[in-house]
Amino acid sequence: MSSTRTDTTACILCSRNCGLSVELEGSHLKKIRGDKSHPLTQGYICQKAARLEHYQNQDDRLTSPLQRQPDGSFKPVSWDEALEDIAGRLLAIRNHHGGDAFAFLGGGGQGNHLGGAYSRQLLAAMNSRFSYNSLGQEKTGDFWVNGRLFGSQRCHTTEDVEHADFVLFIGTNPFQAHGIPNARDTLKHIQKDPNRTMVVVDPRRSETARLADIHLQLRPGTDSYLLSAMLAIIVREGLHDRDFLARRCLGFEEVEQALLTIPVADYARRADVPLDQLEKVARDFASAKTACVRIDLGIQQTLHTTLNGYLEKLLYLLTGNFGVRGGNNLHTMLLPILGDTDERNPKLKRTAHHGMFPIAGIYPPNILPDEILHNGEDRVRAVFVDSANPLVTWADTAAYEKAFAALELSVVVDVAMTETARAAHYVLPASSQFEKWEATGFNLEFPVNGFHLRHPLFPARAGTLPEPEIYTRLLEKMGELPPAFPKLERIARLESGRGLYPAYLAALGVTLASNRRWRPLAASIVYRTLGKSLPDKAAATAPLLPLAMVYAQKHYAAVKRAGHRGNRLTLGANLFRAILNGRSGVLLSEHQFSDLWSFIAHEDGFIHLAIPEMLAELRQLEAETLPGSDHPFILMAGERRSYNANQIYRDPAWRKVDPHGAMRMHPNDAEALALTTGDQARCRSAWGSIEVVIEVDDSVRTGMVTLPHGYGMRFRDSAPIGPELNRLTGSDHCDPLSRTPFHKYVPVQIEKADSATGEQ
Numbered sequence: 001m002s003s004t005r006t007d008t009t010a011c012i013l014c015s016r017n018c019g020l021s022v023e024l025e026g027s028h029l030k031k032i033r034g035d036k037s038h039p040l041t042q043g044y045i046c047q048k049a050a051r052l053e054h055y056q057n058q059d060d061r062l063t064s065p066l067q068r069q070p071d072g073s074f075k076p077v078s079w080d081e082a083l084e085d086i087a088g089r090l091l092a093i094r095n096h097h098g099g100d101a102f103a104f105l106g107g108g109g110q111g112n113h114l115g116g117a118y119s120r121q122l123l124a125a126m127n128s129r130f131s132y133n134s135l136g137q138e139k140t141g142d143f144w145v146n147g148r149l150f151g152s153q154r155c156h157t158t159e160d161v162e163h164a165d166f167v168l169f170i171g172t173n174p175f176q177a178h179g180i181p182n183a184r185d186t187l188k189h190i191q192k193d194p195n196r197t198m199v200v201v202d203p204r205r206s207e208t209a210r211l212a213d214i215h216l217q218l219r220p221g222t223d224s225y226l227l228s229a230m231l232a233i234i235v236r237e238g239l240h241d242r243d244f245l246a247r248r249c250l251g252f253e254e255v256e257q258a259l260l261t262i263p264v265a266d267y268a269r270r271a272d273v274p275l276d277q278l279e280k281v282a283r284d285f286a287s288a289k290t291a292c293v294r295i296d297l298g299i300q301q302t303l304h305t306t307l308n309g310y311l312e313k314l315l316y317l318l319t320g321n322f323g324v325r326g327g328n329n330l331h332t333m334l335l336p337i338l339g340d341t342d343e344r345n346p347k348l349k350r351t352a353h354h355g356m357f358p359i360a361g362i363y364p365p366n367i368l369p370d371e372i373l374h375n376g377e378d379r380v381r382a383v384f385v386d387s388a389n390p391l392v393t394w395a396d397t398a399a400y401e402k403a404f405a406a407l408e409l410s411v412v413v414d415v416a417m418t419e420t421a422r423a424a425h426y427v428l429p430a431s432s433q434f435e436k437w438e439a440t441g442f443n444l445e446f447p448v449n450g451f452h453l454r455h456p457l458f459p460a461r462a463g464t465l466p467e468p469e470i471y472t473r474l475l476e477k478m479g480e481l482p483p484a485f486p487k488l489e490r491i492a493r494l495e496s497g498r499g500l501y502p503a504y505l506a507a508l509g510v511t512l513a514s515n516r517r518w519r520p521l522a523a524s525i526v527y528r529t530l531g532k533s534l535p536d537k538a539a540a541t542a543p544l545l546p547l548a549m550v551y552a553q554k555h556y557a558a559v560k561r562a563g564h565r566g567n568r569l570t571l572g573a574n575l576f577r578a579i580l581n582g583r584s585g586v587l588l589s590e591h592q593f594s595d596l597w598s599f600i601a602h603e604d605g606f607i608h609l610a611i612p613e614m615l616a617e618l619r620q621l622e623a624e625t626l627p628g629s630d631h632p633f634i635l636m637a638g639e640r641r642s643y644n645a646n647q648i649y650r651d652p653a654w655r656k657v658d659p660h661g662a663m664r665m666h667p668n669d670a671e672a673l674a675l676t677t678g679d680q681a682r683c684r685s686a687w688g689s690i691e692v693v694i695e696v697d698d699s700v701r702t703g704m705v706t707l708p709h710g711y712g713m714r715f716r717d718s719a720p721i722g723p724e725l726n727r728l729t730g731s732d733h734c735d736p737l738s739r740t741p742f743h744k745y746v747p748v749q750i751e752k753a754d755s756a757t758g759e760q
């Protein structure tokens with residue numbers, strides 16, 4: 001019997017990536033607790049982390065590359081055979097049809113971002129810029145607004161919920177969705193403090209709404225009415241921060257003009273919230289000593305997605321709650337996961353069918369089926385899917401199934417046999433997130449920011465490879481990289497004892513300058529050279545050295561304040577070493593609030609408040625009516641609950657409750673349809689229908705229903721378990737600007753299953 005040992009790692013189930021202290025036995029996670037040494041999460045975890053064994057040792061794990069056969073079955077093949085054939089087919093597609101025939105999908109997952117440095121190289125090797133991932137169905141509207149306000153889509157905002165006197169949660173339920181530091185503890189602190197106020201805007205009486213001082217239970221899809229009415233009240237009553245606006249912002253007058261025309265009482269009626277409560281919230285938010293806004297998918301996946309993002313940012317900008325403790329702020333990132341792709345740049349690559357531009361470097365999943373299926377020479381013919389399951393998690397499953405069947409080559413890199421893997425030509429088994437060096441790019445804090453590089457807890461399962469090795473081998477097989485860089489290897493070896501790498505970095509610069517095609521492949525080059533000299537088989541972490549050097553250069557004083565030693569030449573290498581050795585994570589930087597103004601990317605240093613596209617949409621709101629439909633219910637798809645997570649857990653045994661992912665329905669609606677808890681019902685949208693199990697629940701409004709995300713997967717060749725949400729969603733049901741789907745506003749019909757037509 002193997003002995004137990006303890007170690008540290010992080011949870012990979014949500015963007016908080018809480019530090020974990022784990023007890024291990026053989027290849028199993030036996031006990032999981034919060035890691036008190038983690039510099040940011042300090043021992044906090046929620047119930048979801050305790051069952052990570054269901055991820056690590058699930059039955060759907062892959063242990064050999066698989067090649068699709070003509071009869072549709074899969075045959076195990078060697079890594080060499082798989083990668084050689086894939087390389088040849090990719091080159092043939094690139095050479096015959098050009099790089100635009102290739103798209104990369106995914107490349108991340110919740111805690112799987114280190115591999116992203118390697119997988120993105122394939123796009124460069126294929127001469128393609130078509131990168132699609134889930135941020136393109138969640139956050140790109142927000143990134144677009146940031147680009148216009150702050151000058152770059154890399155300017156990402158955060159909120160100091162822990163120190164705000166007034167916290168406004170809009171379309172988010174941190175009690176279940178987390179997303180803020182140590183969410184449940186933080187919420188309880190605010191609730192208990194009589195001097196602090198918590199307001200929740202949500203059509204459902206969520207767990208967070210139950211803790212709030214005021215809950216505005218608005219009608220689904222009316223967030224833009226509620227938010228613009230709040231802003232109008234603030235401006236009309238002169239509650240905006242004139243001094244802040246004069247010192248830091250441009251364009252307030254145009255915004256003010258648009259807001260002054262808003263019929264506040266009418267908008268409150270449309271949102272179905274009491275006018276006096278709306279006025280109180282607006283006034284108290286504006287007059288609080290410090291206030292911040294926290295938002296999430298509730299307003300980012302509903303009608304007027306991008307406008308909603310603009311309006312919530314105006315709330316804290318117009319009231320001067322920006323760049324201060326307890327307000328909203330910009331923050332730094334060590335891993336550069338966001339690009340800056342302003343669509344006004346005529347050189348930006350647009351897609352062949354929709355003519356769609358990327359936002360922050362990301363194209364929206366909602367358009368991809370059309371880009372594959374359209375009838376032109378310039379269609380997408382090959383895809384690589386990494387750490388993503390688009391056939392379940394991206395809108396319009398039926399369209400995705402059809403599109404994947406039309407591809408000339410599809411390759412999936414994953415730890416498990418996902419629904420997308422089942423449709424692929426090749427499936428490549430990755431080592432699990434606890435069998436390799438890994439990290440998350442979600443270090444989104446300000447003024448104190450941290451980073452947690454996770455070391456392997458277990459040896460890689462036989463037959464699997466980590467992503468750095470998969471992509472580097474593939475690039476070598478494609479002839480994009482030579483098999484070795486002996487000179488760089490030698491210099492790295494010589495310098496490794498000192499932990500400083502000036503000669504190596506100089507030689508790397510010369511190498512990259514000597515061949516332009518190698519520049520975007522630098523991650524694999526440092527992996528194959530510097531990586532071999534790093535201790536503990538940490539080769540995959542090698543790209544963090546140049547990133548740490550750039551970060552230390554840019555944020556020198558803040559890195560020193562976080563306790564790292566060194567001068568302008570040595571601080572970056574020392575930070576890299578601290579990251580490598582900090583098994584519970586490290587603090588990266590400690591900024592001062594005044595530093596934030598240097599993060600603004602507009603050359604004039606101001607925040608540009610007036611965004612013409614948004615002001616035009618704001619002016620049109622009054623003339624709009626909510627879309628009519630013969631579907632009487634609004635489905636909010638993708639609710640976060642106690643036992644749903646991203647698709648990392650495939651084994652349904654991990655759930656302690658809610659095995660069916662029940663549809664929540666108000667008692668009045670249930671009675672009208674003669675439904676009760678546990679009944680089967682058919683839910684039908686304009687795009688498809690599924691069967692659901694009903695849970696009668698008065699936390700939802702009448703006329704709306706909810707379904708959780710994280711279901712609809714097969715396990716051990718079973719039928720899909722729980723709701724396949726994206727059989728109800730449509731590719732074209734999305735924000736016209738960002739193309740992010742309206743998952744929180746899906747019109748549906750519901751009927752008792754025994755009176756349904758039996759249509760599938």
Ligand code: SF4
Pocket residue numbers: 011012013014015016017018044045046047048049178
């Ligand atoms: S699910 Fe999120 S909040 Fe819960 S333990 Fe994991 S990382 Fe932390």
